[in-house]
Amino acid sequence: MNVTHNEAFALLEKIDNILILTHRSPDGDAVGSMFALYYALKEMGKNVRCIIDTVSTALSFPVCEEAFTEFNEEYVVTVDVADKKLLTEETLSLYGDKVYLAIDHHEANKPFAENMLLDANASAACEVIFDMLEGAGKEISKKTAEALYLGVATDTGCFRYPNTTAHTLYVASELVSKGAPNGEINRIVFETKSRAYVQFETLAMNSLKTYFDGKCAVIVITQDMYKRTGTSEADTHSIAALPRQIEGVLAGVVIKEKKDGTYKVSVRTNEPVSAAEICETFGGGGHRLAAGCELSGRQTEVVNAVLKVIGEALKDI
Ligand SMILES: [Mn+2]
Incomplete structure (x- = not known):
């Protein structure tokens, strides 16, 4: 079933013991949307954990080790996953048919979750999550803002691709005002090569x-x-x-x-x-x-x- 931003937030408010998954070979939007949601749910007092493939060093600043502490999850949420086949082999076999909520922005999304928040006009899954949190009146912390900025910046090629809308720039502006260090993130992600x-x-x-x-x-x-x-x-x-x-x-x-x-x-x-x-x-x-x-x-x-x-x-x- 398709849900709106507000309905998705209401679902998240009701549940606890949440496992967040994203696609394999995680890019900036996968890492950013996973950890932005992780921090936001933690701030709401939820028990949350994450499973993610190896993250490249440049994209790893939102990652926190505590997010990998195991517990028996009751609900599974995916972010930036257009098709359950894009989960890792292990998470696909364990959770592929048990996803409660999928948050995504891919037009070609192949529905696999019980509830889906899909906004194909959004530049990034991080933009969808920002809209959901803002719409619900949830305060966005600096940590959440940093993670969201990573996803929006990487999926738009640092705001150069045509998927960068006026709304994307508004989201980026809000994230910077909430403390996302845009210059520093851009330097690490787009300028620095090993x-x-x-x-x-x-x-x-x-x-x-x-x-x-x-x-x-x-x-x-x-x-x-x-x-x-x-x-x-x-x-x-x-x-x-x-x-x-x-x-x-x-x-x-x-x-x-x-x-x-x-x-x-x-x-x-x-x-x-x-x-x-x-x-x-x-x-x-x-x-x-x-x-x-x-x-x-x-x-x-x-x-x-x-x-x-x-x-x-x-x-x-
Ligand atoms: Mn994405």
Whole structure:
């Protein structure tokens, strides 16, 4: 059942012993929305805990160890999860069919929870949570504001992407006024690169190839590149934005080899190309200009399969 912001808050007020989950390979919005909700519920006197995959160092400032203290939960809430398949393998098998409330902002959301608060106009799950808390008249603490700012800033590419609305900027303004150190967070998240990451980026950029008169650019990441540079998938998220930064590119693709030999594909597009439609062909999804999917097969087969679909999408442009 779909619920409004106010109804979702009323549900949360009524329950206790809450477990919060987010999607695997957590990005800034996953971390931010999880911990913003954690702090807000703690401040309401609730017993709350979280389960999350490895978080990259740059995104880890909202994380607190206390949130991982185990207890038997009564209710499960997900944040920023568009499809239960995006939970980790373990949380999917334990809680996939037991989610009481899902809070999300993905247009392509595949409903899986008993109650769903979905606002597809929101730039980030963090924007949805801000609206819910503000609408309920709940005071937003500095800690909650910091976590919410992380999600809103990362899902909008630091307020550069077209999903940044006037309302998004209002939310950011409120968060800054409540104490979110925007300059410092922006520096840590968007400006700072580790030496290992710079080496990784060099290898990744060397793999870049363009197709269809330069309208499509593809980077292929192998497990060997992580090994050679001492990086991991968790701390190389920002690579997904690079191919689309090239002038004339309408579809930027990053194909990452996973440990099990399958491939994770991130697609970033510019209008009029829809990343979500490209990824839906392979059972994935996401937002219109940023989406993902997973494929298996040999590397060349995966690249060719993705290029074929992108070729179709670019045909009449
Ligand atoms: Mn998000």
